[in-house]
Amino acid sequence: MNYMREINAFYDWLETNTLSANAVLTWYALMHTNNKCFWKNEFTVATSVLSHKTGGVSRRSIELARNELQQKGLIEWRKRAGNQSAVYTINQFARITCAQVDAQVDAQVDAQVDAQVDAQVDAINGIPKGIPKTNTKTNTLLVDSMFDEFWAAYPKKAAKDAAKKAYAKRKPTKELHEQMLSAIETQKHSEQWRKEGGTFIPNPAKWLNDRRWEDDVISDSAKWHQSEPVHPGYVRVGPMILAKGEDY
16 A cells, blocks of 8 residues: 555545544544554554544544444444454555556656667767657658668568568668668679578678678679789779879
8 A cells, every 4th residue: 555645545535525524533543553554454453542643532533433434435444352452444545556556667767768769879870859750650661661672682581570670670761771772782792692692691680680781892893893904004093094104
């Protein structure tokens, strides 16, 4: 039982329900007693103790007050034999469970963490603060569309679901998407991807998870061009062939 939540709920209940002053004092005395008992379902307390806790309300008034509280459905109580103290049960006002509270807190924490991660990703991708976000449905459709283009370009069709998850995990911008497609086109012509019929082409999910679009790859055609013999009187400068003595 949550002490403060019960008190707040009790005041809310009093806005639309009537209760005598002695009954209000007795309810508070019972709540304080049960709190000291660590919120037992049933607890006992002497009428004389309740009288002290209520500021001197008489024994008879306490008995009338507890009957009133029971009639209103706020407590339950029963007598015991002899001079033994009565047994009381306080009916909770607040019905929200601890599990529901925890779920709400967890959801708030998750939302805060997601917002922080999104802000960091935006900073990495160069997206200024204050730019309106695409709504979730539209953004999902955009990522799906870009993935379809990626899948069509990638030469090895394996584990599509894993590849789609890996692609979405990267939260690609248009610039990153184009960088991936360009890298795929270059790597298609590399010796590693072409030998043995593409046996050594990594699965698309692994390619994405390992950030393989950042690999420094020289295509076979570029290698052939760089190894092409140069006619005497000319010199190779990077990808260019210039006449000796030419200003470059």
